[in-house]
Amino acid sequence: MSSKTVVFDLGAVLLHWRPAEIAMRELPQHAHDAEAAEALCERIFQGLHPGATWAEFDRGTVEPGPLAQLLAAQSGVDAAQLLQFIHAVPDHLHTKADTAALLPRLKAQGHRLVYLSNMPAPYADRLLAERDFFQHFEDGIFSARVGLVKPEHGIFELAERQFGLTPAQTLFIDDNAHNIASARERGWHAIHFSDAAQCEAELLSGRWLD
Numbered sequence: 001m002s003s004k005t006v007v008f009d010l011g012a013v014l015l016h017w018r019p020a021e022i023a024m025r026e027l028p029q030h031a032h033d034a035e036a037a038e039a040l041c042e043r044i045f046q047g048l049h050p051g052a053t054w055a056e057f058d059r060g061t062v063e064p065g066p067l068a069q070l071l072a073a074q075s076g077v078d079a080a081q082l083l084q085f086i087h088a089v090p091d092h093l094h095t096k097a098d099t100a101a102l103l104p105r106l107k108a109q110g111h112r113l114v115y116l117s118n119m120p121a122p123y124a125d126r127l128l129a130e131r132d133f134f135q136h137f138e139d140g141i142f143s144a145r146v147g148l149v150k151p152e153h154g155i156f157e158l159a160e161r162q163f164g165l166t167p168a169q170t171l172f173i174d175d176n177a178h179n180i181a182s183a184r185e186r187g188w189h190a191i192h193f194s195d196a197a198q199c200e201a202e203l204l205s206g207r208w209l210d
Contacts, residue, residue, distance in 0.1 A: 007173065012193070013099055043074055053070045059143055103136040151176070171208055172188045172189070
């Protein structure tokens with residue numbers, strides 16, 4: 001099998017990302033049950049679409065303090081509480097061990113592993129210092145460090161240049177359908193991630209794993 005490159009998203013793929021649960025724990029007075037938490041997260045994250053306030057945090061154009069002020073206006077939550085919430089998010093980004101277990105297996109097949117993640121700079125710094133799975137990656141891009149976010153084509157173009165990718169020899173794994181669509185438009189193979197078992201099954205059927 002020839003060497004190929006597998007590009008991993010991080011949030012909800014290699015890291016647990018359950019915003020409603022974070023809201024219930026960190027903002028219980030505003031997210032007292034699952035329904036209220038979901039509604040609050042919609043106001044805070046706005047689907048994380050490019051142009052959304054939080055997406056600009058991912059892009060690196062806004063710092064936590066100003067972000068809290070902007071989110072207060074759109075969420076109805078006090079800015080001081082939101083700032084605590086923003087700082088607390090990395091505490092909840094635990095490693096998904098079942099997905100992380102796929103990394104050494106893919107490397108054993110001779111594949112290069114890189115990551116492409118929408119991630120604010122302070123979260124990226126902390127994750128790099130604390131998460132062991134980064135040892136398996138040859139390189140990676142965090143959105144806030146390059147001023148670009150998925151699903152914008154610019155960040156995929158940058159990845160192709162930085163990682164030296166050949167689209168037909170590249171597999172992208174991400175939980176977001178818009179990101180998957182952008183990758184496929186560039187000629188990348190892609191797996192729309194649901195869980196580790198589904199991902200493993202598609203890796204095996206696509207002969208990315210034997």
